[in-house]
Amino acid sequence: MSPEGADLALDQVSKSYGQVVALDKISFDVKAGELFGFVGSNGAGKTTAMRIALGVLAADSGEVRFGGAPITPRTRSRIGYMPEERGLYPKMKVFDQLAYLAELHGLSGSDARQRADGWIDRLGLRQRRLDEVQKLSLGNQQRVQLAAALVHDPAVLVLDEPFSGLDPLAVDVMSEVLREKAATGVPVVFSSHQLDLVERLCDRIGIIRSGRLVACGTVTELTADASSQLIVSAPRAEAGWAKQLPGVTVLDEDAERTVLELDPGVDDQEVLRAALETGPVREFRRRRPTLTELFRNVVSGGRK
Known part of the structure; x- marks a missing residue:
């Protein structure tokens, strides 16, 4: 099992698609208990970096480590991933889907159902518990997607545009959940185009441009020499x-x-x-x- 309270690190990771360089020797770490904002323009390489961190995409060179050790299939099972494109079964009911995903991560049937119900309540989905995902609003689908990333109690959270499509109240709920997970020692990395939210929520921020990390640090550090x-x-x-x-x-x-x-x-x-x-x-x-x-x-x- 992956170590709890450990750092996630990308070390000199590169990835190309033919002649297109998606990532060029990118390095950053997300410390245990830290909220790390990963920002950049569309096509800058954020999603590619996150998929490599998750292990669903192989890097051409470089390494991803958790707790100082390379990511393995066993480690990968402890990562909570929220893709920008929703990866849910549209005709499956919310509760059934979350319980099923929890069981896929190794939980017993009873534990899976308990976890599913817990996150349904936490994210304000109780009245939508037995609805098909395709019948939910985009904001509620986003809540279910977050619950799917959290239902197995992950040791790492990797979230791609988790606040997309959420109303202000839902943003507050999701922000609180991410803070709570970080407070337990989980490294949390997420991308977002809502920079005011990133500035308010994150401990540190990395800015990627054309596949290269061009700035990394706290907002205070990054703006100290820019004022x-x-x-x-x-x-x-x-x-x-x-x-x-x-x-x-x-x-x-x-x-x-x-x-x-x-x-x-x-x-x-x-x-x-x-x-x-x-x-x-x-x-x-x-x-x-x-x-x-x-x-x-x-x-x-x-x-x-």
Whole structure:
């Protein structure tokens, strides 16, 4: 059995389809008890990396390890996987499907039924328990798909766009479930285009571009050297006070506050001195970009 509370690691993993390089020596780890957000544009390589991590797709080179050991069929049975394309039996009832999947993972019939019922209740599907999956809304199908990934109590969670199609209440439920699983020592990696959610939920984030991991770390770490904007509140300053400062661009300005962008190498203390010459300065701070702003910069090639 795979070790509990262990790290999942991709080490120099590459994959090509003919002349198309899907992954180019990509490496990252997801620590035990960590929520790791994996983001990138469509076609960047996220799903390929996740399928290789799961073991359903073979890498051309590199290795996937869990707990320091290569992924084996036995390890793979302890992974909870949620594909972007729903992989459920459309004409099978929700309860029957979850119990069946739990038994496929080695649970006894009674344990499988108990687990199925538990996740049905946890994910708010009690009234849909005996419905065929194809008759559910897309959001409820997504809930069933998550239950299918969780019903066998996995040691690792790999989720591809788990929040797609969910309403805000369902997003909150799924977020809470993922936090709970991580709190038990399970490494959780998921992809999502909802970057505000990724920023709020994840401990660390990896950004992939054209098959290469181009940034990895906490949001604070990733934006620490990307913060070139200043917020200055100098209420007595005349409009346009900063326009003549060398290497400074005024992004926004009103009666209370001015937002500036500094060219590389510009001393923010020179800006502060200029602001103080206009009168009292009530606020002077760096503005960190959001994950969405950072993502746009990274995927457009602004960061290696």
